[in-house]
Amino acid sequence: DAGITQSPRHKVTETGTPVTLRCHQTENHRYMYWYRQDPGHGLRLIHYSYGVKDTDKGEVSDGYSVSRSKTEDFLLTLESATSSQTSVYFCAIKGVGEVGYTFGSGTRLTVV
Amino acid sequence: KNQVEQSPQSLIILEGKNCTLQCNYTVSPFSNLRWYKQDTGRGPVSLTIMTFSENTKSNGRYTATLDADTKQSSLHITASQLSDSASYICVVSAEKGGGNKLTFGTGTQLKVEL
Numbered sequence: 117d118a119g120i121t122q123s124p125r126h127k128v129t130e131t132g133t134p135v136t137l138r139c140h141q142t143e144n145h146r147y148m149y150w151y152r153q154d155p156g157h158g159l160r161l162i163h164y165s166y167g168v169k170d171t172d173k174g175e176v177s178d179g180y181s182v183s184r185s186k187t188e189d190f191l192l193t194l195e196s197a198t199s200s201q202t203s204v205y206f207c208a209i210k211g212v213g214e215v216g217y218t219f220g221s222g223t224r225l226t227v228v
Numbered sequence: 229k230n231q232v233e234q235s236p237q238s239l240i241i242l243e244g245k246n247c248t249l250q251c252n253y254t255v256s257p258f259s260n261l262r263w264y265k266q267d268t269g270r271g272p273v274s275l276t277i278m279t280f281s282e283n284t285k286s287n288g289r290y291t292a293t294l295d296a297d298t299k300q301s302s303l304h305i306t307a308s309q310l311s312d313s314a315s316y317i318c319v320v321s322a323e324k325g326g327g328n329k330l331t332f333g334t335g336t337q338l339k340v341e342l
Contacts, residue, residue, distance in 0.1 A: 157334060
């Protein structure tokens with residue numbers, strides 16, 4: 117999607133290992149978000165950021181941490197991956213007015 | 229608890245036909261309602277955004293309606309095309325001042341067939 121990229125697109129990792137997902141934006145937006153999408157659930161907010169070094173928890177933040185050292189990058193870390201964290205992870209940025217939210221293409225993470 | 233419910237869960241229609249997707253919500257305080265289209269393996273893409281005072285908004289063959297009194301919204305797709313096959317997600321916002329309080333529905337999976 118224009119202005120926002122996620123990496124990697126796919127990852128398989130073992131239980132107990134740390135994993136970091138990256139979200140990069142070129143829009144210079146203040147707000148960035150990490151969501152997870154699971155069957156039978158709507159997208160659920162993990163963490164969000166409202167500026168460099170300013171982050172807050174969402175509704176499903178346990179087991180996850182985030183960092184934002186630059187406006188353009190928002191990192192999501194699974195400190196010790198578990199099978200319950202197998203999911204598709206989406207990053208989003210918030211534009212102004214009716215532009216609304218723009219989502220990345222997602223990272224499919226499998227924890228085995 | 230804020231909730232967004234969508235119906236039907238899935239739908240199959242023939243190319244060229246119309247269809248209507250439903251969204252009921254219990255989100256407070258209401259700010260706006262968005263419909264997103266999500267293709268398989270991709271992130272959601274915004275179709276429409278509606279505020280409290282708007283009843284209808286169109287985007288090409290997509291027309292969204294909002295009844296803030298009954299807390300219902302619909303997305304009508306006219307003259308469906310194969311490329312309309314996707315998940316359609318209703319998202320209601322209770323945000324104030326930029327903080328993120330979006331509530332997502334689980335989506336309606338639409339398949340358009342020849």
